Amino acid sequence: MEKGCTVHEGVQRLVQLLPRITRGLRRTTPRVDEPPPGLGPRHRSALAQIREGELTVGALASHLGLTLPTVSGVVADLERAGFVRRTPDPKDRRRTLLSVCPERHRCVDRWLEGSSAPVARVLEQLSPEERATFVKAMGLLDLELSSSHPLNRTRPTEH
Numbered sequence: 001m002e003k004g005c006t007v008h009e010g011v012q013r014l015v016q017l018l019p020r021i022t023r024g025l026r027r028t029t030p031r032v033d034e035p036p037p038g039l040g041p042r043h044r045s046a047l048a049q050i051r052e053g054e055l056t057v058g059a060l061a062s063h064l065g066l067t068l069p070t071v072s073g074v075v076a077d078l079e080r081a082g083f084v085r086r087t088p089d090p091k092d093r094r095r096t097l098l099s100v101c102p103e104r105h106r107c108v109d110r111w112l113e114g115s116s117a118p119v120a121r122v123l124e125q126l127s128p129e130e131r132a133t134f135v136k137a138m139g140l141l142d143l144e145l146s147s148s149h150p151l152n153r154t155r156p157t158e159h
Contacts, residue, residue: 039078054099
C-alpha cells in the first residue's frame, strides 16, 4: 500500500508529470492509421462519441462540452475527410444524425484504439476503486480549469 501525500507534494509531482503525459498522449496515434492533415484531438474526441452511436450535432456538443458552432466546424472537417455522414432522423425528419461512414469504421477503430491504448493499459493496473478516483480527479481538474478560465467567469453587470 502506498502512503498518501500532502496537497503540496501532489501539486509538485503533477506539475512535473502533466506536460510529459500530454506530450506522450500526442505521440500515441499510430502512424499507420494517422488521420488526414488537419484532424486532431477534437476530431478524435468527436469520432469517439459518434462511434458509440448516432448523435445530433447538439448532443455531440453537449458530450464534448464545446459550443455548437465549434462542433459544427469539427463535424464539417470530419465530413470533408470522409469519416462522418449526416442522415435525416427517421423518427423526426427535422433532425440530422451523425454516424461514422461504414467504409471508415476500421480506420476509425484503429485510430481511436491506438491513441487510447496507453490510458487503457494504465487503468487496467488500478483497482476499480482507484480507477473511479482517478477519473473523478481528472473530471474535477477539468471542471476547475474550465470554470477558472477568464472567459468563463461571470462578469458583473454595469448599471
